[in-house]
Amino acid sequence: MSDETSPSEEPTHGVGPYPGGPDAWPDDPRLDPELLEHGDRRNVVDRFRYWRVEAIVDELDKSRRPFHVAIENWQHDLNIGSIVRTANAFNAAAVHIVGKRRWNRRGAMVTDRYLHVFHHESIEAFTEWLQQHALPLIAVDNVDGSVPVDAAPLPERCALLFGQEGPGCSPEAIAAAERVVEIRQAGSTRSMNAAAAAAIVMHEWVRVHVPVTSQHP
Template structure:
């Protein structure tokens, strides 16, 4: 189905009009014939989902890659937003910890281009992280303003790591915090107790990208 922008208007391009269609297996014949209305950058116009995912994987340096994990215990609408941001920063994987089902609407179909994983609880997630990177441990960086957390600003993040985020209302569970090598918080200057979970995820991913992307 065609994708739409936030205002409900179609995005993208119509059917291929540049002469003979390209003879390239990365291109989708259906999209070439009927147009590509997906929310993708121009580089990937008319490409198949599989070709886009493969190209994203190839562009990710093996010594610098980011995973993103989200606890999912309640019906948190922010998960879709986190997934969409993970796609924007070319995350190597997105991990749902807890309930398998999550609200995909905010992802704007970007989950198609990501490697999605499920872990039933923080213990299973920690077991995965212990051998996630070709047998090597992947450091876990929690993002939450809990007691004992340290400021994200100015902190060097590992070039290979997984950011672990909690629920909008309750934050990281104690079990999830125990799985973290460190928990960082985003320094705030107003009256609200916490940032929106989707916004916090975007800030944390951007901080990693400034250092390593």
């Protein structure tokens, strides 16, 4: 069962056990008998209630969006988990952790289970992977030479790279990027929270490349 709700907490979301007991359970291999028996309190959309994690991943794979999300991890940044959670929300093709292998998963709220997560020891190793897959690298940072993210459409197939809270993208990442984009700001702060910036840029990709329909906004 999911660990998103601790035993001491009273569940306030999701659904309880499937009504009617085992005799009434649907004959569907995607469903998890344990969740059917005990209820599904995970933070998933209703269409995935009672589904096994593997079944959800298989279904998401059918509609992954062709942008990747990469995060530099040199300082064990607490924002990484939140960025991963947002990447899941937008159904990114994959998440790439560049630098230290261990990262703080707390903010991800176990959403990394539904993503393909890769590790690269260095920017050089990640750049080599990108070249093998013909993906341009788009760095997100407000440095000299960066352009507003909404000034020109982001490529449909690309890797969006986010740096650490505070220092931003490393010089190596900036040098490797095909384009460096920034979010237009008007206040006094030099930069915004890394997780918030990542959400804005991912949504900009969606705004450009995913048509608004009555079925899927």
